[in-house]
Amino acid sequence: MPRTRRWGLVAFVLGILATIQTLIVNTMGFIDADTGSAFGCGHQWLTCNGQWIPTAWALTTLIEFSHRVGVPILTMLLLAVALLAGIRYRKWIEIPILAAISLFFVLLEAFLGAMAVVFEEPPAVIATHFGVSLLAFSSVLLLTVNIWRAERVRQASYEEQAALPLRSELPQRGFRLLVWLVLPYIYLEMYLGAFISSTNTGVDFRGIPIPTERINAPHFAFFLDWMHRSSALILVLWILAIFAQALNMRRQRLDLFRGSVIALVFVGLQALSGFYLVASHVTLLAFLSHVTVVTGLFGILCFLAFQTLPSVKRELTDQLTPPGSARDKRSRT
Incomplete structure (x- = not known):
């Protein structure tokens, strides 16, 4: 090499x-x-x-x-x-x-x-x-x-x-808006989840897939549970819309299509891990599973957004070694 x-x-x-x-x-x-x-x-x-x-x-x-x-x-x-x-x-x-x-x-x-x-x-x-x-x-x-x-x-x-x-040519404007607007949305959704975790309110959540805890449950668990699950459902639908648009662009931007497929898998795993979290009453394994999936989902959405940015094309100096040059031949010996 x-x-x-x-x-x-x-x-x-x-x-x-x-x-x-x-x-x-x-x-x-x-x-x-x-x-x-x-x-x-x-x-x-x-x-x-x-x-x-x-x-x-x-x-x-x-x-x-x-x-x-x-x-x-x-x-x-x-x-x-x-x-x-x-x-x-x-x-x-x-x-x-x-x-x-x-x-x-x-x-x-x-x-x-x-x-x-x-x-x-x-x-x-x-x-x-x-x-x-x-x-x-x-x-x-x-x-x-x-x-x-x-x-x-x-x-x-x-x-x-x-x-x-x-990166290749810019995708459609509608797709760019979808992937960039989902980032602050999922960030706020994760902030809400982290707040629920840090206040230990999640142990009071009940019901799969619909919350069933009492309206007067402690620590506003009823309202926080409905808010968190409703926003998670919106996120699932949002990523489905991203996937649908990426599917139409798969010939021109295979990177966006593959990224949207991974995002779809992660958001499905997020829902399943969330149900596991409620069913287990927030065990350590369930908690780690949920936050790990959320980390992966946020990472792939950041990748999709980054891939929609325009690329900067600059002139080269002597930063690289041209293939076949004397310097390149020396490096091979």
């Missing part, structure tokens, strides 16, 4: 590792919140119960400390990806921007987590923390996907002496 291609493989593998690590950090955070382990290290940050590495290990301490250790690992991975991708793919402006956005949301997520530990922030702020964690995952996922796409077109770009776009 040419040396220049090896660096592309390194960037892509680092991106995959960063994406997996983001999911691990988020999952540990969900376990942290659901098991009440957020104060397993006390009200302290960066130390844990007054020590850098605790010597007394309760289960809550193990969960919270594992969550904290994952954040610097993720940050170092992202810094490596951002540095390498920023140098190798700087002609595709999307990639340096995505690298910066990924770092911003990961650091913001860590900051909000620290503030929640130190100040015992209310459920509304904890729900915001959950939303930021999904933005962090989606931005890292988009960064990795676009590194892969940029590597595929990198050498081919020399034939036109311009950085070929990472």
